[in-house]
Amino acid sequence: MEVQGVTRRFGGLIAVDDVNFTVSEHEIFGLIGPNGAGKTTLFNLITGLIPVSSGQIFYRGQKISNLSPYQIAGKGMARTFQNLRLFKDLSALENVAIALDIHNSTNLLSGILGLPGARREEERTYGEARDLLALVGLKDIENKKAGSFAYGDQRRLEIARALALRPQVLLLDEPAAGLNPTEKVTLGQLGASHLCNE
Ligand SMILES: Nc1ncnc2c1ncn2[C@@H]1O[C@H](COP(=O)(O)OP(=O)(O)OP(=O)(O)O)[C@@H](O)[C@H]1O
Ligand SMILES: [Mg+2]
Known part of the structure; x- marks a missing residue:
């Protein structure tokens, strides 16, 4: 899974600011940050619950950042x-x-x-x-x-x-x-x- 330059704004608040990372097969990837850092928002973006303001998310080379939650779940994300x-x-x-x-x-x-x-x-x-x-x-x-x-x-x-x-x-x-x-x-x-x- 590749997260590329993902940003999410709520009005004037930038909850997720230009986040980039790649998760490989069989990798356990930890996301650490203080309260309000934007971890849950990033999960919501990856799983399609809310749309990204900018940036792209790919899964196995396919862009998923414009798909609905059920389509993303159907690709094997829980x-x-x-x-x-x-x-x-x-x-x-x-x-x-x-x-x-x-x-x-x-x-x-x-x-x-x-x-x-x-x-x-x-x-x-x-x-x-x-x-x-x-x-x-x-x-x-x-x-x-x-x-x-x-x-x-x-x-x-x-x-x-x-x-x-x-x-x-x-x-x-x-x-x-x-x-x-x-x-x-x-x-x-x-x-x-x-x-x-x-
Ligand atoms: N739907 C929303 N509308 C407006 N602001 C939001 C919304 N969702 C999250 N935020 C804001 O975005 C910021 C990031 O919140 P988020 O819940 O993603 O942080 P978190 O890293 O998961 O925090 P915690 O460790 O407390 O779970 C916070 O300032 C939060 O108030
Ligand atoms: Mg959270």
Whole structure:
């Protein structure tokens, strides 16, 4: 991914000012800056949530800075949000299953009619969702509502949801916020063992 001269203005405020960097395959790239430095804004620009004021963003040589969020997500980019975005009234398992559902081929009608193909796909989806929850260390609380989770657990659930999109690029906005030191080490190990090897 290449970010070239990216700038974003909000009225008179320059939130992101001529940012340039390249992220290579299998690289873990950290973006560090104080509060208000423009990190989240840059994530919003990369994922197409807001348009750039100037500059360009390329992914695998293709310009993505003029595409919509769903088109950019379709190219294999997933993200988490600093202000968590989970379905709070659904269980952890359901939260991940919904994210996985994007890959399913059976349509809504076959699901409603309970056709065998749809049922098989549903079973596979829940199986994969359990694997992802195990990966981030949340398997034991898969049936609890996401809204009742401790903050750190909600963060890990967001990461499981992002991984469910089977991304090629994973953008984590403040992934360690709210985690205790032990949880931070666990998260680092997850990054080292799983994400790099994919
Ligand atoms: N939609 C918006 N409209 C106006 N100003 C905005 C908007 N989004 C962000 N800003 C401003 O842009 C600047 C950068 O904010 P941003 O949230 O990107 O910083 P950050 O590096 O993610 O900070 P933090 O570490 O607190 O998460 C701030 O001054 C913020 O107030
Ligand atoms: Mg931020």
